[in-house]
Amino acid sequence: MRRFAPILIALSSAVAIFAAPGPASATASVCSFTAHTWDPDPAGTNVRSEPNASATILTKLPQEAGEGDAAFSPEFEVVGYENGWFRIRNVAVDQYGERPERTIFEGPGWISAKLVTFSINNPHLREAPDPSARILTELVGDDWGPDSATVRKVHDCSGTFADVTLETPDGAEHRGWVTGLCGNQVTTCP
Known part of the structure; x- marks a missing residue:
């Protein structure tokens, strides 16, 4: 039983996230x-x-x-x-x-x-919610970085990643998975 304890703890933590009120579907x-x-x-x-x-x-x-x-x-x-x-x-x-x-x-x-x-603090827009997934585009310009991108729509999220449609300061629209998401309104998160 001891070697299964970390798995049981992880499963019980995941279940606790979706505890009442309001049922979460599969x-x-x-x-x-x-x-x-x-x-x-x-x-x-x-x-x-x-x-x-x-x-x-x-x-x-x-x-x-x-x-x-x-x-x-x-x-x-x-x-x-x-x-x-x-x-x-x-x-x-x-x-x-x-x-x-x-x-x-x-x-x-x-x-x-x-x-x-939220702001985005990682410059990689990826194909999937995985740090090793293929990079679709870099969220950087000559005078702007990832925190300058405007999130237009969120399609899903997984762990620390969100599947978003966003607009960069140069007017281009992109869709993909981003991480380094930050709710801080004063400065960028690490």
């Missing part, structure tokens, strides 16, 4: 990165019990916390993806202001992927 992807909201609705962002627009609203995330240049949207961990919805947990606000960071929703819950964004 088609949900398991993900692991940070992101933040990008929602123009002044009423806030709905977090739902399941990955669909008619599911029960568990909470509303504020549009921004703070004022002026010190206004930041809530940040959170992304732990899953299904049909255009991210499964999130540990939502925090006041990340960079004069007040200490505080968790406003522990989760988990589901948020539309259309209302989520």
Whole structure:
């Protein structure tokens, strides 16, 4: 039994990610990165019990916390993806202001992927969610890097990778898997 303990721990950790509320289907992807909201609705962002627009609203995330240049949207961990919805947990606000960071929703819950964004800190757009997968394009230009790319749509995620359609500052649109995803709104993550 001792040699199977690490496998059992890993399996129980994966099951815990999809614990209540809201059942996760067998088609949900398991993900692991940070992101933040990008929602123009002044009423806030709905977090739902399941990955669909008619599911029960568990909470509303504020549009921004703070004022002026010190206004930041809530940040959170992304732990899953299904049909255009991210499964999130540990939502925090006041990340960079004069007040200490505080968790406003522990989760988990589901948020539309259309209302989520992150920066990219790895210049390789890959064919698959694997660091050894073929590189489709380099996200660098003469005066810009990967964090200058704008994510237009998220199609899926797997571990620390996301399958995205993005636009680079030169106006080109690309699709592929990226990693080095960062929810920090002040600086790029390592």
